[in-house]
Amino acid sequence: MKQTLVKQTLANPTLVKQNLYEWFAASVAEFPDRTALETGTERLTYRELHDAAERIAARLLTATGGVPRRVGLLAERGVVAYAGYLAVQLLGGTVVPLNPAFPAARHAAIVTAGGLDLVLAEPVGGEADGEAGAPELPVPVLTLAHPPTAADGYEPPPRGQAGPEDIAYVLFTSGSTGAPKGVPIRHGNVGAYLEHVVARYELGPGSRLSQTFDLTFDLSVFDMFAAWGSGATLVVPTRRDLLAPVRWAAEAELTHWFSVPSMVSFARRMRALRPGSLPALRWSLFCGEPLTLQQAEAWAAAAPLSTLENLYGPTELTISCAEFRLPREIAQWPRPANGTVPIGELYPGLEHLLLDPEGCPAEEGELVVRGPQRFPGYLDPLNDAGRFLLHDAATGTSVPYSGEGPLTPEHWYRTGDRVARRDGRLVHLGRTDQQVKVRGYRIELGEIEALLRARPGVRDAVVLAVPDPRAGLSLEAVCTGPDLRPELIMSDLRSRLPEYMMPRRIAVLDELPLNTNGKIDRQAAAAMIADRRD
Incomplete structure (x- = not known):
């Protein structure tokens, strides 16, 4: 009975893939005995990973008394996390990843904002399943130390019928109002993305992909489903492995590397990026923050047989949406004035414009994008206002979306990124707002400022992103108010905040400097705290 049901679920891998699970299921049918996942000492074939996902899906059905709509996933990057992710997709539900390193208050805020039905979690402080090890959250929690085994007994769950318009996952990014902001991504968005990248990076059986990103980081979706959608192997490092990423990549015989550029800087500081130290790599991909020419040159020397690409894309445009492939010969590399590798061109099927502050097309301006990878709008529609626009090509004018009326495919998403076309290529010049990236994580400075201003006695606060020779950027906060104690505020x-959003220090001033328009002068504030450090 069990084998018959499995065969029905995995039949005909050549059908058009309507959802994320069908990408995985096609590989299970075609490559059942190939290795799908390596994490720690565990190795699972495609068949074994499918079976683990199916058993967890059965437990989810029992725990909720029906098919859960949205499931939080609170687990380290092990078998429970990956099989759990697939289990939710198998049922046709939506995955909402939660990072175990984040504070409980942030988890609770996401559970509430996301309208979750259940959280699948690894037990806290122990190996046993059950309520005793469950984290405290405002919804039911199913804890699993490991996937159920065949001996536990279960009925194979029915496959969900999620289609291209249904939501595959929701990621919560930093929000300017002081609360996390939910970004829902449809199955069709991810499908359009995978159709492009699987072929471009020559993925298939024998490919071995790194998994350096936490599951709350949208780039992790490339690692998982570009691998599982092609019959490749996902290779997951331990936390210790990431302290020596080059050695791990070499020992794991990776063929495809994907990380934020700051990983290159870390490896250089550790004196680990020696020429020729990564001979097996065929592809090296970087995304999440600007890739400098110095970083690219150091990595190219370490992986001389690898093709190196710089990728770009906000979460709202599904993982990445632009690419630039560096020539093999370093002498042929473009060298923009800002010292970063270009972001190149948008993926096929995507449209883009560069708009000046008046909303007119220009050679330099805010990048706006529409097409099959554009998300349908934020989980809270109140966040949509001002983030989209309609552009009239005939008049060359743009009208920002006010939040009234439906969002349509005609609406362009405003990335907030300042981009220029230089020598036929797009070059990223920075942000148009107060959003920054630290260690690849996107941060709205306003979210941290809102939390600071909520503290008793704090009159006003600003958070500044300042250059850091070790980390690229770091955060520093400035507060005003009587008798403030920075250590208590910290x-x-x-x-309330994950570590990457924590200011390095907090300075207390009598007043914040203002510019001629009466607005806070952030540059002057940065100079004042720099003077204090000196």
Whole structure:
């Protein structure tokens, strides 16, 4: 009975893939005995990973008494996390990843904002399943230390019928109002993305892909489903492995590397990026923050047989949406004035414009994009206002979306990124707002500022992204108010924010400097705290 049901679920891998699970299921049918996942000491074939996902899906059905709509996933990058991710997709539900390193208050905020039905979690502080090890959250929690085994007994769950318009996952990014902002991504968005990247990076059986990203980072979706959608192997490092990423990549015999550029800087500081140290790599991909020419040159020397690409894309445009392939010969590399590798061109099927501050097309301006990878709008529609626009090609004018009326495929998403066309290529010049990236994580400075201003006694606050020779950028906060104690404010922030959003220090001033328009002068504030450090 079991084998018959499995065969029905995995039949005909040549059918058009309507959802994320069908990308995986096609590989299960075609490559059942190939290795799908390596994590720690565990190795799972495609058949074994499918079976683990199916058993967890059965447990999810039992725990909720029906098919859950949205499921939080609170687990380290092990078999429970990956099989759990697939289990939710198998049922046709939506995955909402939660990072175990983040504070409990942030998890609770996401559970509420996301309208989750259930959280699948690894037990806290122990190996046993059950309520005793469940984290405290405002929804039911199913804890699993490991996937159920065949001996546990279960009925194979029915396959969900998610289609291209249904939501595959929701990621929560930093929000300017002080609360996390939900970004839902449709199955059709991811399908359009995978159709492009699987072929471009020559993925298939024998390919071995790195998984350096946490599951709350949208780039992790490339690692998982570009691998599982092609019969390749996903290779997951331990936390210790990431302290020596080059050695791990070489020992794991990776063929495809994907990380934020700051990983290159870390490897250089550790004196680990020696020429020729990554001979097996065929493809090296970087995304999440600007890739400098110095970083690219160091990596190219370490992986001389690898093709190196710089990728770009906000979460709202599904993982990445632009690419630039560096020539093999370093002498042929373009060298923009800002010292970063171009982001190149948009993926096939995507349209883009560069708009000046008046909303007119220009050679330099805000990048706006539409097409099959554009998300349908934020989980909270109140966040949509001002983030989209309609552009009239005949008049060359743009009208920002006010939040009234439906979003349509004609609406362009405003990335907030300042981009220029230089020598026929797109070059990223920075942000048009106060959003920054630290270690590849996108941060709205306003979210941290809102939390600071909520503290008793704080009159006003600004958070600044300042150059850091070790980390690229780091955060520093400035507050005004009577009798403020920075150490107490820092302690409060740690209970509410993940580590990457924590300011390095907090300075207390009598007043914040203002510019001639009466607005806070951030540059002057940065100079004042720099003077204090000196």
